[in-house]
Amino acid sequence: MIGIIARKELRELVRDGRLRLVAALVVLLLLASMAFGWRQAAAVAAEREAAQRTADALWVDQGDKNPHVAAHYGKHVFKPSGALAFLDPGVDPYLGVTLELAAHQRTLPRDAAAGDASSLARFGTLSAATVLQLFVPLLIIALGFGAWSGERERGTLRQLAATGVRPRQLLLGKAIGVSGALALVLLPAAAAAGGVALALGEGVAWSRLAALLPGYLAYYAVIVAVTFVASARARSSRAALVALVGFWSVTCLVLPRLASDAAPRVAPLPSPDAFAAAVKRDLETGLPGAPREDRVEAHLGTLLEREGFEGAENLMPDALLQGFELQAEAAFEDEVFDHHVEALLDAIARQERVSQWAAALSPYLAIRALSSGLAGTDFAHHRAFQTDAERYRQALVRALNEDFARNAGDEGWRYRAGRDLWARAPAFEHAPPGLGWALRHNAVALTLLLAWLLLAWAAAGFTAQRVKVVG
Amino acid sequence: MAMLEAVGLRKAYGDFVALHGLDLAIEPGEVFCLLGANGAGKTTTIQLFLGFIEPTAGAVRINGLDVATHGLETKKHIAYIPENVMLYPNLTGIENLAFFTRLAGRGDLDDAALRATLVEAGLQPEAADRPVGGYSKGMRQKVGVAMAIAKGATALLLDEPTSGLDPKGSNEFSNLLVRLRERGVAILMATHDLFRSKEVGTRVGIMKHGRLVACMATNDLSHVDLERIYLEHMHD
Numbered sequence: 162m163i164g165i166i167a168r169k170e171l172r173e174l175v176r177d178g179r180l181r182l183v184a185a186l187v188v189l190l191l192l193a194s195m196a197f198g199w200r201q202a203a204a205v206a207a208e209r210e211a212a213q214r215t216a217d218a219l220w221v222d223q224g225d226k227n228p229h230v231a232a233h234y235g236k237h238v239f240k241p242s243g244a245l246a247f248l249d250p251g252v253d254p255y256l257g258v259t260l261e262l263a264a265h266q267r268t269l270p271r272d273a274a275a276g277d278a279s280s281l282a283r284f285g286t287l288s289a290a291t292v293l294q295l296f297v298p299l300l301i302i303a304l305g306f307g308a309w310s311g312e313r314e315r316g317t318l319r320q321l322a323a324t325g326v327r328p329r330q331l332l333l334g335k336a337i338g339v340s341g342a343l344a345l346v347l348l349p350a351a352a353a354a355g356g357v358a359l360a361l362g363e364g365v366a367w368s369r370l371a372a373l374l375p376g377y378l379a380y381y382a383v384i385v386a387v388t389f390v391a392s393a394r395a396r397s398s399r400a401a402l403v404a405l406v407g408f409w410s411v412t413c414l415v416l417p418r419l420a421s422d423a424a425p426r427v428a429p430l431p432s433p434d435a436f437a438a439a440v441k442r443d444l445e446t447g448l449p450g451a452p453r454e455d456r457v458e459a460h461l462g463t464l465l466e467r468e469g470f471e472g473a474e475n476l477m478p479d480a481l482l483q484g485f486e487l488q489a490e491a492a493f494e495d496e497v498f499d500h501h502v503e504a505l506l507d508a509i510a511r512q513e514r515v516s517q518w519a520a521a522l523s524p525y526l527a528i529r530a531l532s533s534g535l536a537g538t539d540f541a542h543h544r545a546f547q548t549d550a551e552r553y554r555q556a557l558v559r560a561l562n563e564d565f566a567r568n569a570g571d572e573g574w575r576y577r578a579g580r581d582l583w584a585r586a587p588a589f590e591h592a593p594p595g596l597g598w599a600l601r602h603n604a605v606a607l608t609l610l611l612a613w614l615l616l617a618w619a620a621a622g623f624t625a626q627r628v629k630v631v632g
Numbered sequence: 633m634a635m636l637e638a639v640g641l642r643k644a645y646g647d648f649v650a651l652h653g654l655d656l657a658i659e660p661g662e663v664f665c666l667l668g669a670n671g672a673g674k675t676t677t678i679q680l681f682l683g684f685i686e687p688t689a690g691a692v693r694i695n696g697l698d699v700a701t702h703g704l705e706t707k708k709h710i711a712y713i714p715e716n717v718m719l720y721p722n723l724t725g726i727e728n729l730a731f732f733t734r735l736a737g738r739g740d741l742d743d744a745a746l747r748a749t750l751v752e753a754g755l756q757p758e759a760a761d762r763p764v765g766g767y768s769k770g771m772r773q774k775v776g777v778a779m780a781i782a783k784g785a786t787a788l789l790l791d792e793p794t795s796g797l798d799p800k801g802s803n804e805f806s807n808l809l810v811r812l813r814e815r816g817v818a819i820l821m822a823t824h825d826l827f828r829s830k831e832v833g834t835r836v837g838i839m840k841h842g843r844l845v846a847c848m849a850t851n852d853l854s855h856v857d858l859e860r861i862y863l864e865h866m867h868d
Binding site for chain 2: 162165166169172173176177315316317319320321322323324325326327630631
């Protein structure tokens with residue numbers, strides 16, 4: 162019974178010339194955006210590889226110099242591409258994929274505030290995610306807004322009701338019919354996505370790609386249900402269309418804008434100047450309750466104890482003590498950086514959470530968070546990269562300072578290390594977190610998307626039971 | 633047992649009463665023609681039998697089953713042909729017929745059987761594969777009849793099915809009804825056509841302001857008598 166209805170729906174939709182045109186347009190947009198994303202991702206990957214090689218070469222070939230001077234010279238590291246960035250670039254365009262690491266400083270992503278830019282900004286970069294999240298719902302609305310109201314207007318709903326078909330069967334049949342039409346549009350895109358992922362090669366997180374699929378299907382199922390509810394309840398197809406385009410505008414354009422306006426109120430970020438000033442002040446005087454001298458002294462004490470020089474400062478060669486002192490200062494600075502940067506990143510994370518909770522009002526926000534999370538391009542993934550990079554920086558600086566301490570001997574600051582030492586520094590490795598981690602960081606969005614799914618289909622079932630045949 | 637039955641059937645919309653306690657029973661093989669001006673309550677009666685609207689009081693029964701409580705089961709017995717049989721314009725005649733017939737639970741009918749039904753209903757065989765969007769009203773009414781035949785309906789609810797048809801189309805339609813009547817189908821038809829009512833109907837009822845004001849068997853009547861009685865009742 163359901164199959165009969167689904168086939169008839171699909172046949173009607175496929176034979177509608179206007180719908181064929183709209184569907185072709187969406188397919189075109191999807192393929193174009195994916196091709197664009199592919200080129201972008203391939204270019205970024207190539208660039209990154211070249212840049213990483215240059216950066217590594219510059220590091221190794223920096224010539225003989227004092228290890229601490231080398232630490233000042235610094236090193237560039239690059240965020241490995243989320244293999245699915247071609248589908249959903251997430252915050253990559255705003256935060257970049259490179260960090261410069263050097264002694265006495267902790268670099269910040271270039272413009273963290275842009276991570277919360279309004280969805281309108283996303284039209285500028287037509288990613289596959291934009292098409293999937295914003296335009297496919299419009300296609301669903303075009304496919305489904307007349308599903309009930311059209312039958313009522315044409316009078317076929319009376320004919321249907323006279324056959325004794327159950328409303329639930331009609332609802333399911335129509336849903337499958339619309340889904341079938343949608344599948345005709347999305348299957349080529351899904352095949353293309355798989356192809357691009359294969360072409361991009363190594364590091365494709367297939368489990369993540371596989372998880373994206375049910376995520377988007379759930380999102381589309383929500384839109385189908387909302388479309389049916391509007392179509393069944395509206396006085397006319399025209400009214401249904403107006404209501405649905407209104408729903409789309411509010412949930413896809415207005416609410417994301419409001420959410421990103423509300424986020425800074427919930428979790429305000431300091432201005433870049435204020436942030437820099439606060440860091441500078443604390444680097445000079447120490448964090449509240451932990452004066453600079455005390456902390457440096459404490460770090461030095463720990464270091465000396467670890468190296469077995471406790472209480473023997475006077476007997477130590479100058480260079481050795483200076484090397485440890487340098488490292489003790491670096492450890493103190495890291496404390497200050499960590500304190501301020503983690504607070505900043507926590508605030509950004511809270512802003513992200515505001516946006517995720519706003520998904521209670523907008524399924525678009527749910528899929529947006531989930532999609533970039535699964536693609537490995539959301540803020541949480543970026544933060545994981547930054548944390549790894551910072552850990553790497555601290556280890557590198559420590560290794561250089563300790564080399565200075567151990568090997569300078571009588572040469573003191575005239576001591577020079579060379580290529581051997583530079584080459585011994587390990588390469589920066591950042592393994593992107595796993596699927597479970599990504600899902601946990603988007604638990605709110607995931608839960609809200611499922612809630613939307615349940616509620617929307619409950620509403621659709623309820624409405625279908627009570628659909629008015631006449632008048 | 634009556635195939636179609638209304639007992640004390642009343643329908644009110646706020647203060648406006650569309651139907652004042654109608655009692656009616658139609659046996660298999662009977663054609664009951666409901667006459668009356670527009671707004672007399674004919675369509676309301678038919679929509680109550682279909683369960684599209686709910687009665688304010690009283691009950692409608694089809695084959696002994698109350699429509700209010702057994703809505704879906706009663707649909708197995710009935711076919712409905714409105715003034716304009718509405719079909720899916722993008723689908724062909726045979727596709728429309730196949731869709732509605734299968735929905736009605738007759739998945740056993742194959743393509744050939746369905747085509748035969750369309751021909752039986754008077755549609756030219758070559759029209760079956762054309763989109764219904766290009767059909768005339770008469771052709772669509774024939775698909776409606778084919779739907780009733782294919783479904784094997786034992787009760788027919790017709791709401792002015794011939795209005796707007798040319799005399800030939802109207803005649804063909806009447807002949808189909810006679811054949812269905814002879815098979816034992818119970819038919820309730822709202823109509824303005826006194827001549828056809830006398831030809832096809834076994835009984836006629838005249839409705840006015842929501843009441844059945846007259847009810848008579850057609851074999852006792854001449855065309856002239858029927859027209860006279862009808863006009864008498866239409867005088868206020």
